[in-house]
Amino acid sequence: MIRNVNTRLLTENIKEMCIQANHYLAPDMEKAMRSAYEKESKPLAKQILGQLLENLDIAGEDMIPICQDTGMAVVFLKVGQDVHFEGESVEEAVNEGVRQGYEEGYLRKSVVGDPLLRVNTKDNTPAVIHYEIVPGDQVEITLAPKGFGSENMSRIWMLKPADGAEGVKEAIINSVKEAGPNACPPVVVGVGIGGTFEKAAILAKKALTREIGTHSPLPHIREMEEELLAKINETGLGPAGLGGDTTALAVNINTYATHIAGLPVAVNMCCHVNRHIVRTI
Numbered sequence: 308m309i310r311n312v313n314t315r316l317l318t319e320n321i322k323e324m325c326i327q328a329n330h331y332l333a334p335d336m337e338k339a340m341r342s343a344y345e346k347e348s349k350p351l352a353k354q355i356l357g358q359l360l361e362n363l364d365i366a367g368e369d370m371i372p373i374c375q376d377t378g379m380a381v382v383f384l385k386v387g388q389d390v391h392f393e394g395e396s397v398e399e400a401v402n403e404g405v406r407q408g409y410e411e412g413y414l415r416k417s418v419v420g421d422p423l424l425r426v427n428t429k430d431n432t433p434a435v436i437h438y439e440i441v442p443g444d445q446v447e448i449t450l451a452p453k454g455f456g457s458e459n460m461s462r463i464w465m466l467k468p469a470d471g472a473e474g475v476k477e478a479i480i481n482s483v484k485e486a487g488p489n490a491c492p493p494v495v496v497g498v499g500i501g502g503t504f505e506k507a508a509i510l511a512k513k514a515l516t517r518e519i520g521t522h523s524p525l526p527h528i529r530e531m532e533e534e535l536l537a538k539i540n541e542t543g544l545g546p547a548g549l550g551g552d553t554t555a556l557a558v559n560i561n562t563y564a565t566h567i568a569g570l571p572v573a574v575n576m577c578c579h580v581n582r583h584i585v586r587t588i
Contacts, residue, residue: 310444313393314400315586317448318381321401324450325380328582329372332363335519336495336581343493343553352551356493359546359579373580377414378452380405381436387443398436406430415456437509449516451583457494458574460486463508466570472527474477475500475572476535482574483539483555488548490568491578493556495519496539499573501563511575514559516583522561532558546579556581 323549340363344356389469394400409416409431410550462485464478474502486494499510522529535558542581545551556579565571 308444309388309389309391310393311393312446312588314397317397317400317446318404318407319565320380320448320586320588321380321404321450322407322411324448324584324586325405325414325452328450328452328584329374329377329412329414330370331367331372331462331579333583336579337363337409339519339556340493340579343556346379347546347552349545349551349555351549353544355546355549355551356553363580367504372414373582374454374578375415376454376456377409377417377431378582379458380409380431381437381451381453381512382434383437383439383447383449383451383516385439385441385447385449387445389442389444390441390446398433401434401436402432405432405434416451437513445587447585447587449513449583449585451512451516453512453582454578454580457486457490457578460490460576461511462574464572464574465502465504466572468568469568470570472531475570476531476538478572479535479558479574480538480542481492482576484544486576487544490576492544492548493546493579495577495579495581497575497577498536498558498560499563499575500560501559501565502571503565503569504571506563507571507573509577510539510561510563511573514561515575515577515581516585517559517561518561519557519581523562525562526561528562532560 347353462482497511497514499507539555544554
């Protein structure tokens with residue numbers, strides 16, 4: 308049965324989500340940060356984690372952004388095939404929600420309309436929107452405002468099948484090492500393996516929105532996530548790149564089928580705030 312959904316609902320929810328995601332750390336990230344603080348053995352690293360947690364508390368209490376870089380809005384829309392949208396176009400509704408959220412939330416506008424001319428759009432639009440059609444009559448909205456300190460440290464590798472699992476792990480660990488302090492560690496490492504050049508990158512981006520502490524349902528991928536997290540933390544890079552036990556809070560890997568001649572691997576880095584929020588309408 309067809310369900311009619313007015314696109315005003317998208318605008319209203321995305322506006323609220325932009326404000327919430329930029330002022331309050333997601334519950335899974337807060338839990339991971341506090342756990343890292345408790346476990347950290349290096350005094351300086353523990354002090355830095357404590358300062359980051361204090362900053363997050365102040366942001367929530369005083370309603371100020373948890374980071375000065377309030378990011379470019381990335382929106383994943385999982386749309387039930389029985390949904391019929393009414394009103395303005397979905398893209399217009401999403402961008403209007405971002406515009407209202409960044410203006411009403413007094414969030415920094417960081418988007419330029421042309422990558423070379425560099426003129427600010429003054430409302431943080433347009434968003435980057437990814438669509439997925441699924442069974443059902445609901446719309447799941449995942450919003451992830453992405454800062455570019457960590458985004459700039461992301462990488463894509465077109466490996467050969469012969470490189471295998473060890474080549475994949477080496478690429479991921481090297482990406483984190485090369486990022487160093489520039490990605491604002493402790494980081495969350497989103498990884499996409501498989502698909503094509505662009506599919507791997509989208510898989511990696513979506514992996515960042517997975518709840519911290521959950522793992523891939525595939526046993527060999529879960530094992531890789533756990534192994535990589537341990538090896539990345541063994542590098543000793545630590546919070547802010549100043550040494551410590553906690554370089555990464557999680558490694559989340561998504562996979563997809565790929566061509567017999569390829570092994571794409573994308574690594575999307577995200578800083579310790581890793582903003583993400585999900586709603587269903």
